[in-house]
Amino acid sequence: MTNYRLALIPGDGIGVDVTDATMEVLRAAARNRFTLEAETFPWSCEYYLEHGQMMPGDGIETLKGFDAIYLGAVGWPATVPDSVSLHGLLLPIRKAFTQYANIRPHRLLPGVEGPLKAEGFDILCIRENTEGEYSGAGGRVHMGQDNEVATEVAVFTRKGVERILRFGFEQARARRKHLTSVTKSNAQKYSMVFWDEVTKEIAAEYPDVTVSHMHIDAMAAKMVMAPQDLDVIVASNLFGDILTDLGAAIQGGLGFAASANICPDRTGPSMFEPVHGSAPDIAGKDIANPIAAIWSGAMMLEHLGEAETAAEILSAIEAATAQGIGTRPGSHSTSDITAAILAALEA
Ligand code: NAI
Ligand code: MG
Secondary structure, X not given: OEEEEEEEEEEOOHHHHHHHHHHHHHHHHHOOOEEEEEEEOOXXXXXXXXXXXXXXXXXXXHHOOOOEEEEEEOOOOOOOOHHHHHHHHHHHHHHHOOOOEEEEEEEOOOOOOOOOOOOOOXXXXXXXXXXXXXXXXXXXXXXXXXXXXXXXXXXXXHXXXXXHHHHHXXXXXXXXXXXXXXXXXXXXXXXXXXXXXXXXXXXXXXOOOEEEEEEHHHHHHHHHHOHHHOOEEEEOHHHHHHHHHHHHHHOOOHHHOEEEEEOOOOOOOEEEEEOOOOOOOOOOOOOOOOHHHHHHHHHHHHXXXXXXXXXXXXXXXXXXXXXXXXXXXXXXXXXXXXXXXXXXXXX
């Protein structure tokens, strides 16, 4: 029987609750098909307060040997600044393992009433995760003076743009075969014109996938007016960041938004995590919705090659929401929702 080695980083706040719920569901779904061997790492804000760092110096080295990483959520702003928790754990992991594709499925689950009439809304947002507007290139000069200058340079490399688009086309091929590339090439005449050119080149390799080009502002409107017309969306780091918050809102909120940081070349482990944070306001109350986390766990199994089991978990989530379980904030506890999903898996 195949055994998968998972590194679990539950993190802070509700990250811990939803990681527990996820592992319970994944183990039940694995049944006697494969085994999950999980090692838990206590890297979190609490760990930081004790050790002065979010993870040990050899943390990345340690994670290297795992088949996948599962993360709950990190952050406890009352004691540790968010810049520390983010830059000390999440970002180094994404960078070290070249997880250049941040993917988020947005879909309205049965029984969930989003803010829009979005029947048939089912998209996959693919965000470039390593460069672009968040490359960190730039600087500040003449600080504090009236001629002060700040620059933030968006960096787009041929390698970076080609690989994210190729990944997007592969995903589109496995879905409804439509890809929308999001840019702003009317205003950003170097980077985004370049992105458009690369899109055309890569599209030639995928004649079975239809391609649309949209500007980010028009895309924002499209996602509200006709989200059901979209399938796979590929966007830069900044644009993808914004569109995925919009996608999460349309699907009913953070309780449902799953994500993965994928290293498509498989040179290192990929990392799976719900989009939401540690939610200090509801931590320890057994009211966090675990659906986003469990869905992210299903994405992990799919990535590991267990697509059938992943699909069963998704069906179990849908069976639970179709009965109205976990569809509205506060309607059910974390444990009730988890139990309903487990029961649906059994059925
Ligand atoms: P948040 O996502 O933790 O919470 C925002 C709001 O959504 C809160 O009212 C919360 O109660 C609610 N919420 C979030 N997840 C929920 C769930 N599963 N079920 C029900 N309600 C849910 O974002 P916030 O408050 O901005 O950040 C809190 C901490 O989390 C910060 O330290 C932040 O840096 C960190 N964070 C970490 C992330 C990560 O680990 N990837 C992502 C986002 C934030
Ligand atoms: Mg965001």
